[in-house]
Amino acid sequence: MTSARSADHPVYLDHAATTPMVPAAVRAMTDIFSTVGNASSLHGSGRAARRRIEEARESIAADLGARPSEVIFTSGGTESDNLAVKGIFWARRDADPARVRILASSVEHHAVLDAVEWLEQHEGAQVTWLPVDELGRVSPQTLRDELAVHADETALVTIMWANNEVGTIMPITELAAVAAEFDVPMHSDAVQAVTHVPVDFAASGLSALSIAAHKVGGPQGVGALLLGRQVPCVPLLHGGGHERDLRSGTPDTAGVVGMAAALQDATADLASRAAELTDLRDRLIERVGEVVPGAVLNGPVGSARLPGNVHFTFPGCEGDSLLMLLDAAGIECSTGSACTAGVARPSHVLIAMGVDSATARGSLRFSFGHTSTVADVDAVVAALPQVVERARAAGLAGVGARGGDR
Template identity: 60%
Template sequence: MPVYLDHAATTSLHPAALAAMTDALVRTGNPSSLHGAGRRARRLVEESRESLARAAGAHPSELIFTSGGTEADNLAVKGLYWQRRAESPERTRILCSTVEHHAVLDTVEWLERHEGAEVTWIPVDGSGVVDLDVLARELAREPQRIALVTIMWANNEVGSLQPLRQVVELAGAVGVPVHSDAVQAFGAVPLDFASSGLAAMSVSGHKIGGPVGIGALFLRRDVKLVPVQHGGGQERDVRSGTLDTASIAGFAAAAEACAASLTEESVRLAALRDRLIEGVLQAVPGAVLRGSPGSGRLPGNAHFTFPGCEGDSLLFLLDMAGVESSTGSACTAGVPRPSHVLLAMGLDEETARGAQRFTLGHASTADDVETLLRVLPAAYAQASKAGMAGHESSIQTAGTVGRRAES
C-alpha cells in the first residue's frame, strides 16, 4: 500500500462523510422542491449549513455553497470587484499577494485583462509571509480607488500562515473589504469568520475529508457582490444552481469531525511534521526547509528544496519507492515551470525546480513518515545523478512573475 503524503492536494474521504453521503444518495428530492422529498432534502441542506457555519465560526446565513474552492474564489474576487466598481467607478484597484493560489491569481489577472482592474502585487518575505509595510503603504495610496484586498489564510505550497488579523485591520481602517482563500487553513487551524473581520472567505470540502466538487463562500451579511452565474436564484441569489445535497451532507460531516478533534489533531500532525522535517534534514543535509517555522506554518505541511535535482524526478522516484508526494500545487502539477510561490520568496529558478512538498492528513501515521525517511536517501541520490533537466520556463510565466515582483 503506497504511503500518501499529498493531503494538501486532496485527502481521503472521512468515514463520517462517507456515511452521510451514502445515506443522502439513496434519497430522492431537489431541495428547491416544495413536496415532501424536496422538504426533506432542504432540511438536510440547512442542517448541514448550520454544522459548517459552526465549524467556521460563522452564521448559517453567511454560507453560500459552491462547487469548490476555485468557484468560491472566483465568486468572491469577481463579485466584489464588480459590486464595488458599480458603486463607485473609480474603484478599480485590487491588492493581491504574490503567493496566492492560481484560483485567485488567474482571476485577478483576468480582471486586469478584461475588466480594467489595476493590480498591485503585494510582495512576501523569504518565508512566504506578506509584507505588511508594503500593504499599508498601498492602502494609504488612493484608498478610495481600491475595490478589494485578497490575501490567503495559509499558503498551499510552503504552508506559511499569513497575518490576516493585521491585514484586515489595515484594510478596515480605510474601508476596504478583504477576501481570504482559506482552503488550506479550514480544518487545519482555528478559524472564526465572525471575529476575523473578513468580508469573504473561501473553503473546500475535499481538503478536510469531504468529497470533491463541493465548497463554500462565507460572505458577511452586510457585503454585497455581483453573481458570476445566473439561474434559479439559489443561495441568496448569489450562486444559482441545484444544490448537491449528498455532497453538502458529506462536507458538513467532515467539518464536524475536524472541528471536534481540531486541537488534538493539530498537535498530532505537528509532531509528525516535526519528525519528518528533522529526518529529511538528516537524510539529505543539503535540503532546505521552506516556509515559516514551527507554529507559523500549517501543522501538516513540510516543504523542501533539494539541491541539484529536478523536483519531478524526485517525485517519480519516490512514487516508484511507494511514497506519493508533490512538487507543489496539484492545480499546476505536470507543468514544467518553477513555482511562482518560491520565485516570489526570492529563490532562483534552479533552486525552485528542486521543490518537494510532503503534507499530512487525518489518515497519516508515524509509519508513513518513517517509510519516507527510509526511501528518501536513495531516491535523492538517483535524482541527483540525473541532474537538472535544463528545460526553460515559459516566457509568459516569467513575465507574469516579473510583473508581480516589480509591483
C-alpha cells in the first residue's frame, strides 16, 4: 500500500481524540509565555495574570451561555467530570443521607463511568445505568420512569451531551427538564459537543457541564466545569481556595487564555463549520458503503449525529488490525475512545447498543475537524478496501489457528 501522505503529514482523522490547536489559540498563548505572575498575587504582575484569567472566563461564559461565576477552570474533561460526579454526589448525600443513587447513561465516557463505579465501590453509591436504544440514545421517558420511583434517593443524573464513539447527540434539553421536574441536579459531559453543535448552558437547564480545551482547538491539560451557582459541590482538591473554593491550585494562565481563544474562534462560525464537517462525514459514509460491502454504520444518521463523526463496524475484522494497517498507509483514526486505546475489550458503547462482542471488536472511528479536507476522505476510500481484505484474512487465519473462537 502506498502512503496517503508523508510521515510528517499523515491523514489525521482522529479529531475526537484531540484536535490540532487553532492559530488564534497559539497566538494568544505565545503572547503570555514570556510574562510572569501568579493570579493570586497582589502586585502588578499578579493582577495582570488575574485580569487575563477573568477576561478568559467572561469570554468562555459568553460563548457557552453561562455566567462568568459559573465557569470553574480545571485540568481537562476528566477532572471536570470527576469534580461534578463526585462533588455533587458528596454534597447531596451530606445534605440528605438517603440520597445515594446515581442515574448514569450506559454509554458514558470512562471519565464519568469510572468515577461512578468508584463511588459505587468506595462510597456506597447505588447506581442505575440507564439503557440506550440501538442508536445510543437515552429516552427522556426512561429517565422519567426511574426518577418517578427513585427521585427522593437520587443524588444526581449524569448523561453525556454527545457520544465520543458513535456520535449520537442526546436530547439533553428534554432530559434536563425531566431531572429538574424531580428537583434532581443533572450533569452532562459536553466535551464532544462543544464547537460541533450549539451549546447554551442556561438554556439547557443543566446543573453542570464539562468541557476540554484540546477538543476545541486549544491546548491539552486545561478544561472547565460549568456549575450553577446554587448547585452544591464538594471539592476534590484543597489548598488555596481558588475557583470558588471548588478547585484549589494556581490556574494555568496561558492554557486558560488559549482555551478561550479557541472556543471563541470555533463558535464564531459554528454553523458553517458544522455544515462543512457534515458534508465530509456524509461523503465518507456514502463512499465506504460503496467500496466495502457489509460495512455497518453505528449510530444515527443526519442531524442526530455529530457533524464530524463516522463509526463503522467491519465484520470479520479486528479493529486493532484495521487501525495499524491504516496507520501504515498514512491514515490516522481510532478504534474508539483514545482513553481506552490498547485495552483488549469490546466497546461498552456498542455493547450497550446491542452489538455482540465479536462484532464490536471490528470497529473504527473516523472523526473530522478544522484541518480535514475532501482529499482526506478520498485517501480513506482508496486505502480501506485493501485494508479490510487484509485484516479479514488475518482474522480468519487466527480463528483457524485457534481451532475456532471460544
